[in-house]
Amino acid sequence: MLAQALALMFAASAPPDPAAGPVPPATVSPLEVLKPPGKPPPPDAKLDMPTSSDDADTRFVFWPATAYQARYDGRVTLRCLIDTHGLAEHCDVASESPTGHGFGRAALEMRPTLKLTPPQGPDGPVSRVVNVAVQFTAPEFQHIGGMMLGRPLPMTAVTLLDFPQWSAAPTFDDLAAAYPAKADGGDGYVVLRCVVLHSGEVHRCGVIKEDPEQREFGAAALSLSSKFRVAASLTKPPQHSELWVNIPIRFPTRQELARRAVTAPTWVDSFDARHVPKLFPPEAVASGVTSGRGVARCVVGPDGALTDCRPEPGSPDGLGFSEAAVKLASAMKMNLWSADAEPVEGGVIDIPIRLNLKPDAD
Structure with missing residues (x-):
C-alpha cells in the first residue's frame, strides 16, 4: 500500500x-x-x-x-x-x-x-x-535518462485534532459486539484516521495501524467509527482546512473485556479542591487523625460522569474517608474514550482520594 x-x-x-x-x-x-x-x-x-x-x-x-x-x-x-x-x-x-x-x-x-x-x-x-x-x-531521488528513480511521498496538508474530547463513543457492549470471530479470543489494536465533520461525526475513515493483521480487527474498528462524535467546540479547524482525527481502538481479550474496568481515564471535570477541607470526616478529627485515604468505586455514566459511587475500604478504615471520597467523586467527569484506547461508559473505576486536615508542608 x-x-x-x-x-x-x-x-x-x-x-x-x-x-x-x-x-x-x-x-x-x-x-x-x-x-x-x-x-x-x-x-x-x-x-x-x-x-x-x-x-x-x-x-x-x-x-x-x-x-x-x-x-x-x-x-x-x-x-x-x-x-x-x-x-x-x-x-x-x-x-x-x-x-x-x-x-x-x-x-x-x-x-x-x-x-x-x-x-x-x-x-x-x-x-x-x-x-x-x-x-x-x-529522500534521495536520482534522475537517469529523464526518469526519476524512486517515488516521492504525496503530500496532504491537514489540521490534526490532538486529544479529542468525545461527545459520543462506543460502549463496552459495542466493542464486544464488534469483536471479530477470527481473533480467537486474543487482543488487537487498530488506529483509524478519519475526517471530522462540523456535526462532530467522523467519516472517510481508514485503517493506518492494525496489530495483528489478518484477524479482521481493522474491519471491526471501522464498523465502530459511526459511533464516535467529536465535541462540537472542537469541530472548527483554523484556516478553514480539513480536520482529521486519529482514533486508537484496543480490542482486549474477551476475559478482560468482561471485567469492564476503566484504568486510564482522561479527566475533563473534577471537584473543587476548596471543598475538600469541609468534607474531612468528623470521625477522624475525633480520633486525632489528620490524614487518610478514601476509595470510591463508581460506574461511568453515558456522559462520562461518575454514578452509583460506593465506599470501599479506606486507610485508616472506618473513619469516614471513603464516604467523603464518594461525595467528591460524584463531581468528576471523564472523556468518553480512555487513554488506553477503550470505552468507559458502563465501566467500573476505583477513585482513591487522600484527604488532609491541614495542607501539606511542601
Whole structure:
C-alpha cells in the first residue's frame, strides 16, 4: 500500500493540563516534563520515518512539508509513557535536531501508532516512561535518462485534532459486539484516521495501524467509527482546512473485556479542591487523625460522569474517608474514550482520594 505524508498544520486542541484537577494515583500516571538534555538520551525503541512511496508497509506517515522538500534530515527523541498494553498514552519531545523545522511535532503525531512490547516488572507488565528515537532521513531521488528513480511521498496538508474530547463513543457492549470471530479470543489494536465533520461525526475513515493483521480487527474498528462524535467546540479547524482525527481502538481479550474496568481515564471535570477541607470526616478529627485515604468505586455514566459511587475500604478504615471520597467523586467527569484506547461508559473505576486536615508542608 502506498505511503502518504501528512504536512502538518496547527492542531485544533492542546494536550490536557495535568494541573487541571486531581489525578487518582491508581488510575493515572502523570508524566513529569524535564528540561531537554544536551544530547539525546539513549533510545529504548527506534522508528524510521519512510521517505518514499516505495515503502509499501507504511500507510500514513508524518513529514514536515518544508523539511521534506528541502531534503533535511531530522532526529527526534520522544519521551513516552508506555502502559501495560504497550501503548504510548502520552509523549513529549525530549530532544530534536535540527530545531525549527517541525520534526518534533511530526514525531508526536505518530504517538497513537506506537505499540511496543510493554515494560516488564516482577509481577508482569508495568507502565514506564521510555525513550523512542524517530529518524527522518531526507529522500534521495536520482534522475537517469529523464526518469526519476524512486517515488516521492504525496503530500496532504491537514489540521490534526490532538486529544479529542468525545461527545459520543462506543460502549463496552459495542466493542464486544464488534469483536471479530477470527481473533480467537486474543487482543488487537487498530488506529483509524478519519475526517471530522462540523456535526462532530467522523467519516472517510481508514485503517493506518492494525496489530495483528489478518484477524479482521481493522474491519471491526471501522464498523465502530459511526459511533464516535467529536465535541462540537472542537469541530472548527483554523484556516478553514480539513480536520482529521486519529482514533486508537484496543480490542482486549474477551476475559478482560468482561471485567469492564476503566484504568486510564482522561479527566475533563473534577471537584473543587476548596471543598475538600469541609468534607474531612468528623470521625477522624475525633480520633486525632489528620490524614487518610478514601476509595470510591463508581460506574461511568453515558456522559462520562461518575454514578452509583460506593465506599470501599479506606486507610485508616472506618473513619469516614471513603464516604467523603464518594461525595467528591460524584463531581468528576471523564472523556468518553480512555487513554488506553477503550470505552468507559458502563465501566467500573476505583477513585482513591487522600484527604488532609491541614495542607501539606511542601
